[in-house]
Amino acid sequence: MSFLELQDITKSYGTLNAVSDVTLSVEKGEFVSLLGPSGCGKTTTLQMIAGFVEPTSGTIRLDGRDITHAKANSRGLGIVFQSYALFPHMTVFDNVCFGLEMQRVPKGERRPRVEEALELVHLAAYAGRYPRELSGGQRQRVALARAIVIRPPVLLLDEPLSNLDAKLREAMQFELRDIQRKVGTTTVMVTHDQAEAFSISDRVVVMESGRITQIDQPYRIYEHPETEFISRFVGKTNLLPGTVQAVNDRAATVSLGGVPVEIDAGALVRGDTVTLCIRPEKLRLTGSGLGRLPGRVAERYFLGSQWLYHIDGPLGTLMAVTPNDGSAPLDTGEPVGLDWTPSVVRVHRGRLAEAPDPTLEAH
Amino acid sequence: MTRNGPIALIFHSLVVLFMLAPLAIVCLVAFTPENTLSLPTRGLSLRWFEAVFRHPDFVQSFWNSLWLALLSATLAVVLAVPAALAITRWEFRGRGFLNALFLSPLIIPHLVLGVAMLRLFALVGATGSFGWLVAAHIVIVTPYVMRLLIAAITGFDRSVEQAAYSLGASEATVFRRVTLPMILPGVTGGWLIAFINSFDELTMSIFITSPSTVTLPVRMYMYATESIDPMMAAVSAIIVGITAVAVLLLDRVYGLDRILVGQH
Numbered sequence: 066m067s068f069l070e071l072q073d074i075t076k077s078y079g080t081l082n083a084v085s086d087v088t089l090s091v092e093k094g095e096f097v098s099l100l101g102p103s104g105c106g107k108t109t110t111l112q113m114i115a116g117f118v119e120p121t122s123g124t125i126r127l128d129g130r131d132i133t134h135a136k137a138n139s140r141g142l143g144i145v146f147q148s149y150a151l152f153p154h155m156t157v158f159d160n161v162c163f164g165l166e167m168q169r170v171p172k173g174e175r176r177p178r179v180e181e182a183l184e185l186v187h188l189a190a191y192a193g194r195y196p197r198e199l200s201g202g203q204r205q206r207v208a209l210a211r212a213i214v215i216r217p218p219v220l221l222l223d224e225p226l227s228n229l230d231a232k233l234r235e236a237m238q239f240e241l242r243d244i245q246r247k248v249g250t251t252t253v254m255v256t257h258d259q260a261e262a263f264s265i266s267d268r269v270v271v272m273e274s275g276r277i278t279q280i281d282q283p284y285r286i287y288e289h290p291e292t293e294f295i296s297r298f299v300g301k302t303n304l305l306p307g308t309v310q311a312v313n314d315r316a317a318t319v320s321l322g323g324v325p326v327e328i329d330a331g332a333l334v335r336g337d338t339v340t341l342c343i344r345p346e347k348l349r350l351t352g353s354g355l356g357r358l359p360g361r362v363a364e365r366y367f368l369g370s371q372w373l374y375h376i377d378g379p380l381g382t383l384m385a386v387t388p389n390d391g392s393a394p395l396d397t398g399e400p401v402g403l404d405w406t407p408s409v410v411r412v413h414r415g416r417l418a419e420a421p422d423p424t425l426e427a428h
Numbered sequence: 429m430t431r432n433g434p435i436a437l438i439f440h441s442l443v444v445l446f447m448l449a450p451l452a453i454v455c456l457v458a459f460t461p462e463n464t465l466s467l468p469t470r471g472l473s474l475r476w477f478e479a480v481f482r483h484p485d486f487v488q489s490f491w492n493s494l495w496l497a498l499l500s501a502t503l504a505v506v507l508a509v510p511a512a513l514a515i516t517r518w519e520f521r522g523r524g525f526l527n528a529l530f531l532s533p534l535i536i537p538h539l540v541l542g543v544a545m546l547r548l549f550a551l552v553g554a555t556g557s558f559g560w561l562v563a564a565h566i567v568i569v570t571p572y573v574m575r576l577l578i579a580a581i582t583g584f585d586r587s588v589e590q591a592a593y594s595l596g597a598s599e600a601t602v603f604r605r606v607t608l609p610m611i612l613p614g615v616t617g618g619w620l621i622a623f624i625n626s627f628d629e630l631t632m633s634i635f636i637t638s639p640s641t642v643t644l645p646v647r648m649y650m651y652a653t654e655s656i657d658p659m660m661a662a663v664s665a666i667i668v669g670i671t672a673v674a675v676l677l678l679d680r681v682y683g684l685d686r687i688l689v690g691q692h
Contacts (some may be wrong), residue, residue: 117590137593150587154609164595176522208591215595401680 067091068251068357069219074123076109083109085275096245098208098254098262101272105253108223115221115251117142127218133323143212143325147224149204152198157207164215182214185244211246222254226261238265259299271295293413296342300365303345305381309337316407324379328410340413345384347409362395376403451668456663465658476662486663489647493627496643500565501622503574505615512577534571541568542635549636556638564624564636572625573618580614620678
């Protein structure tokens with residue numbers, strides 16, 4: 066039986082559904098991320114778990130107990146806010162101690178517990194400082210210490226790293242995961258940053274316009290996106306609209322604007338409208354005249370560990386990523402061949418509303 | 429910190445001089461031995477300060493004004509804190525009306541308010557009551573408190589309160605331990621400005637004070653209509669002195685820029 070359970074949670078504001086029929090179970094000790102673009106309902110979902118927003122319908126259960134209508138201050142959850150929300154008029158020590166005081170922890174126990182929490186986030190030396198005297202990363206840690214010191218059954222993180230600069234964000238990601246592992250607290254994080262969600266979560270919940278569209282392990286979401294939206298939102302991708310031309314036992318041939326491409330059969334029938342989805346790093350660049358498709362380097366971008374190429378060909382412009390192995394990159398205008406293994410091609414039924422411009426997908 | 433250029437420096441000095449010169453003159457005149465307001469003077473004397481304390485009605489009026497200002501400023505704050513919180517945070521019917529109502533005394537001339545209050549006091553049989561005088565002063569000082577509080581609450585990050593709730597605090601505890609301390613600069617600043625305004629108020633008070641509740645400004649006005657001598661300057665100097673000490677103390681304890689500018 067799962068530890069935190071959301072069942073058919075809906076939140077409507079007038080006629081608008083901010084969250085629709087969200088059902089999610091989180092196991093004890095699990096780290097789950099709600100991932101989606103802004104306005105997808107992920108923050109509202111978190112606020113309903115926290116008790117700041119009341120669901121219009123549905124139930125939330127924590128450890129078997131129905132907490133749907135419980136007050137926020139009786140749930141005992143630890144929350145880290147995007148703005149950190151530290152008490153500006155209290156020292157770091159008092160910030161962290163506040164929750165223990167509210168939980169009526171005996172006085173003698175408070176100091177060691179605060180110190181333990183500050184130790185965990187490497188801020189033991191800063192107990193006497195005020196939040197305004199700390200850097201963004203340090204404030205973030207205080208917020209985390211304040212949330213975990215009360216030993217909450219569930220830790221809720223609302224875009225916890227989005228106010229940090231890129232370098233610090235990456236370091237904090239790993240630290241966050243490390244701390245979560247140490248204390249073993251069930252964690253739900255809201256983020257719009259897929260790299261953040263993928264690197265530290267056990268499972269990722271993708272949300273789109275108030276609904277959950279996929280729940281899976283990070284690599285499965287990346288490799289097997291269930292909707293075209295996910296394949297576009299998660300990472301970069303080449304989306305190619307086409308029609309199934311022929312099907313046999315093992316393979317199907319899809320015509321992409323007259324160019325035949327062979328894929329694994331699946332449950333397709335002749336005449337189906339499909340969209341093929343190939344990740345840029347799954348495309349191999351071969352010598353001119355080899356591979357499945359001819360092409361020409363239109364543009365190249367140096368990403369440090371990788372090269373991102375835009376390749377013009379019969380299917381339009383495709384993105385291809387190759388690792389930077391130290392050898393000289395291809396020049397723009399150079400003719401190449403494109404090759405891939407049929408099993409890496411994902412197939413979505415239906416056609417795109419409009420063919421996406423790969424240059425827009427690059428971000 | 430940017431440095432002023434020479435022209436800006438001259439301009440700023442002139443502004444400060446223009447604002448402070450009358451105060452300086454009044455304070456200087458208070459120390460003259462002459463029987464009339466005159467500068468330059470023959471020497472220094474404390475005779476007019478002595479004269480103030482030989483006028484028990486002035487001493488009585490000083491205490492009247494002090495109590496009036498303390499009470500009306502404090503009660504205005506007690507009234508304005510929940511009102512400002514409600515107006516800034518919640519959408520409800522009559523919100524705009526309530527906001528306008530609280531600020532309206534600012535745009536009504538004190539003369540008009542004085543006449544209206546006089547009539548009201550006569551109607552309810554409260555002429556000469558100190559309690560009703562306090563009520564009238566609350567009306568005129570509340571807008572200042574409201575303005576400062578609304579400014580303090582508008583920039584308030586609600587998630588700080590949510591954090592406190594989530595840690596198990598009750599609504600009353602959140603208000604006492606988090607909300608109030610965070611808007612304290614607005615509260616203190618509002619109280620200070622309310623205090624000064626009440627202590628200073630003349631126009632309305634002329635109409636509604638009785639012989640037993642005459643405030644210091646009204647007493648000074650009545651005295652000055654009969655005779656102008658340096659005793660007025662001495663009273664003024666005392667008021668200036670008290671205000672300056674209060675403001676300096678507040679600055680030492682709390683920091684004026686935090687109160688009036690609202691920095692943390």
